[in-house]
Structures are given as structure tokens and as C-alpha cells.
Amino acid sequence: MPLILVVDDQPSNIHALYQLLVDDCEVSMATSGAEALAFCAQQLPDLILLDLLMPEMSGYEVCDRLKADPRTRAIPVIFVTVQGGAADEAEGFAHGAVDYISKPFVDVVVKARVHTQLALKLASESFARSQIELFQRDKLASVGRTIADIAQELSSPLGNALISACTLQDDLAQLRSSSVGGVMKRADLDKHLRVSEESVCLVLSNLQRTLSIVDSFLQSTADNFGDQRCSFSLTELVHEVVTSLTDVLEAHQVRCELAAGDDVHLLSFRGALAKVLTTLVQNAVKHAYREAGGEVHIRVRPLGADQLTITVQDHGVGMPPATLGRVFDPFFSTRFGPNRREPGLYIVRNLVTFALGGQIQVESTPGVGTTVRLTLPMISPEARRAS
Incomplete structure (x- = not known):
């Protein structure tokens, strides 16, 4: 049953409200503002019926204190008072009340307004719970997909390394057997050396690929850049990024x-x-223009007093909707080959969201080009870890 706290300095009013509501609700009572606040500090009611005119502490002050406390600010408050004019009601709403009941109150009105507020509170809590559950499901699903993607990408190089190591182990066993029997020929030795060299090269290359995949994901937070928040010129930073990419651009x-x-x-x-700007420019250079020649435009524009937008735009091949919907998937690429497994925009989104405290949007039209828009705060929050 919902819990209602009735606050009034007149016992007769408390008794009347108690008799009216006790069949449908659990009703507690307080005869002063201080007593009401003390009650709420121990137990949170679902609704408060609050007298406006009380000695020592008025209903306005009680309501103000309730709304100032994060623990109690969500409790709906209905003022019950003889001051029932329009101006009184407006002031009550200004202090955070959700409704107003005039004295002498009418039983059916009190019941209707109480039940309405309780229903609204129940619906609000139910909606909030559903949103939290939905968010958690989506978050877990996203984490699950990411783990599956990482496992799939790691399985190939690790599997290749294992096969190569087993080949090397078998060949070394044959080499030992031949050397013990004293029947080894020079051609056999050359063969064993060649197999060993090839196996070791395959093991090393696949382990290096594995480390590259792991390192790519480690780079998705500011912590792994040794980064501390600092003040810097955005123009200087962009110029440095472009200069560092001179060879690729040329x-x-x-x-x-x-x-x-x-x-x-x-x-x-x-x-x-x-890292974000470098990746975006590299993507534009490598993926937008299938043939040599093109332009990439970087634009910076203030957005109010405390935000800005950075756009990286090309006029290349663009992407169809199906491809655009997957650009933030780990390891997704529009190209095949050795570099197609770079996490790319997955890392960019993590850095923009968790390190820089901003948002990223990608727009693309086939044959027209692609625009990536970053919306960033001038002052970033402390870095939040992706989870």
C-alpha cells in the first residue's frame, strides 16, 4: 500500500484525513514541519498532504526544504489550506507543490486528487524503471557484441600462431630424432631450418597482429594517452595533426x-x-577517394558560449545507408585487405564520448561525400571510462 504523510498542526484535520484515506493507503501523521522533516529523514512517503499555515515552520518552508534535499525532492506534495485563492495556488506551485486542496475539504475531491497523484507517481517510477532496464539491456548487448567482435578478431591470429608453433614443435622433434640416429643429411637440415624460420616468422607476425588489436582497444580512453586535461590552442593542434599526415596526404x-x-x-x-582528428583525416584520405586526388575540409565553429563543432568533410564516394549504420562497429571497414581490421571509428566514438565528453555524428551520401561532425564542450569533464 502507498504511504501518505499527513502534516497539520490541528489534530482534528489529521484525524479526518486519516479516516478518509486509511482504507486505501498507509497513513502516517506529523503535527509540525520539524516532525515531518524528521519522518522523511527516516522513511520516504509516496505523497505528503501538507498544511500551509503552521506555527514555527510554514508549509512553504517545509516544502522548500524537501525540494532542496535530493532524497526527498521527488516526493509529491499537496498543500491543504484555507488559503485557496488563485495567487495562493500559484505561490504553492512555485514552491514545488503538485496540487492544492482547499479547506474545508470535500471528501470526494481529496480522494480523487490523492489517487491521481499516486497514480502519476507510480507511472513515473514504472517508466523510469523501464528506461533503466532498457538502457542496461542495450548496454549489456553492446558489451556482448564488442566482446564477440574482439574474440573473433583475436581468434584468427592466435589460431595461426598456435598452428605455426605446433608445426615448429613437430619439426624440432623430427630434427632431434634424426640427429640421435645419426642419419641426417644436409638437405634434411636445410629443410628443417627452412620450416623453423617460416614457423617462427608466422608466430611473430600473428602475435604482433594480436598485440596491435589489443593496443587499438586500449587507445579508446584518454588514460592510455598519458593524457591530463590541459589548456591548448585548437588551431595549433589541428595544424600539428595535418602536418603529421603530410606524407599520407601527398x-x-x-x-x-x-x-x-x-x-x-x-x-x-x-x-x-x-587521435580523433588524425583518424578522421586518415579515413577520409584512404576510403573517400578510390583514386588519387581530392580534398578534406576541417571546419571549426563556436556553438554558444561553452561548446563548439568540428567537422571533417570529404567529397568522395560516400556510403549507402546500410554501410553508414555500421561505421561505429568494431573492425568494420568498407575495404578489404590487411588494414580492414583497424577499429577506426569505434575508437573515435569512445574517445569523443568518454574522454572528451562530446558527441559524434556521421552523414554520408553515395557519390557526394561524408561529413563527420564532433560537438565538444570547451571544458571537458574528467575522463569517463568506457564500459
Whole structure:
């Protein structure tokens, strides 16, 4: 049963409300504001019926204190008072009340308004629980998909390394057997050496690939850049990123244009933002233009007093909707080959969201190009770990 707290300095009013509500609710009573606050400190009622005119502490002050406390601010409060004018009701709502009952009260009105507020509270709590459960399910599903993707990517190089190691082990056993029997020929020795060299090379290359995959995921938080929040020039950072990519840009004959306007200084994670911009420009260079030649535009625009947007735009091949919907999946790529397994935008999204405290959007049209838009705060929060 829902718990209602009736607060009134007149015992007769408390008794009347108690008799009216006790069949449907659990009813507790307080005869002063201080007593009501003490009750709420121990137990949270589902609804409070609060007299407005009480000695020592008015209903307004009680309501103000309830709304100022994070533990009690969500408790709905209905004022019950002889002051039932429009101005009184407006002031009551201004102090955080959800409804107003005038004295002398009418039984059917009291019951209807109490039941309405209890139903609204129940519906609100039910909705909140459903949203939390939905979020948790989505979060767990996302974590599960990520783990599956990582396991799938690691299984191939680790499996190859294992097979190569087993081949090397079998060959060494044959080599030992031949050497003990004293029947080894030079051709046999050369064969064993060749098998050993090939096996060791395969083991090393696959283990290096495994470490590369793990390292890519470790880079998805600011912590792994040794990053501390600091103040830095955004224009200088973008110029440094573009300069560091000079060889890649020249090799693909792609020009990178910057339109930044007035320089801004961020209090953020410099290394994480540099990784984000580097990856976005590299993606545009490698994936937007199938043939040599093209342009990448970086634009910085203030968004109010405390945010800005950074867009990285190309005019390349673009992506169809089915591809666009998967760009944040781990290891997804529009190309095949040795570099198709780089996590790419998966890492970018983690850095933008968890390290920089911002948002990322990708828009793309086949044959027109792709635009990646970052919305970032001028002052980033402390880095939050992806989970």
C-alpha cells in the first residue's frame, strides 16, 4: 500500500484525513514541519498532504526544504489550506507543490486528487524503471557484441600462431630424432631450418597482429594517452595533426583545408583529440577517394558560449545507408585487405564520448561525400571510462 504523510498542526484535520484515506493507503501523521522533516529523514512517503499555515515552520518552508534535499525532492506534495485563492495556488506551485486542496475539504475531491497523484507517481517510477532496464539491456548487448567482435578478431591470429608453433614443435622433434640416429643429411637440415624460420616468422607476425588489436582497444580512453586535461590552442593542434599526415596526404594527392576562424582554447584531453582528428583525416584520405586526388575540409565553429563543432568533410564516394549504420562497429571497414581490421571509428566514438565528453555524428551520401561532425564542450569533464 502507498504511504501518505499527513502534516497539520490541528489534530482534528489529521484525524479526518486519516479516516478518509486509511482504507486505501498507509497513513502516517506529523503535527509540525520539524516532525515531518524528521519522518522523511527516516522513511520516504509516496505523497505528503501538507498544511500551509503552521506555527514555527510554514508549509512553504517545509516544502522548500524537501525540494532542496535530493532524497526527498521527488516526493509529491499537496498543500491543504484555507488559503485557496488563485495567487495562493500559484505561490504553492512555485514552491514545488503538485496540487492544492482547499479547506474545508470535500471528501470526494481529496480522494480523487490523492489517487491521481499516486497514480502519476507510480507511472513515473514504472517508466523510469523501464528506461533503466532498457538502457542496461542495450548496454549489456553492446558489451556482448564488442566482446564477440574482439574474440573473433583475436581468434584468427592466435589460431595461426598456435598452428605455426605446433608445426615448429613437430619439426624440432623430427630434427632431434634424426640427429640421435645419426642419419641426417644436409638437405634434411636445410629443410628443417627452412620450416623453423617460416614457423617462427608466422608466430611473430600473428602475435604482433594480436598485440596491435589489443593496443587499438586500449587507445579508446584518454588514460592510455598519458593524457591530463590541459589548456591548448585548437588551431595549433589541428595544424600539428595535418602536418603529421603530410606524407599520407601527398601520397594520395589529397589537400587538407582548415577553416577555423578565431582561435579557441580548450581545457580538454589534447592527445585524445589529436587521435580523433588524425583518424578522421586518415579515413577520409584512404576510403573517400578510390583514386588519387581530392580534398578534406576541417571546419571549426563556436556553438554558444561553452561548446563548439568540428567537422571533417570529404567529397568522395560516400556510403549507402546500410554501410553508414555500421561505421561505429568494431573492425568494420568498407575495404578489404590487411588494414580492414583497424577499429577506426569505434575508437573515435569512445574517445569523443568518454574522454572528451562530446558527441559524434556521421552523414554520408553515395557519390557526394561524408561529413563527420564532433560537438565538444570547451571544458571537458574528467575522463569517463568506457564500459
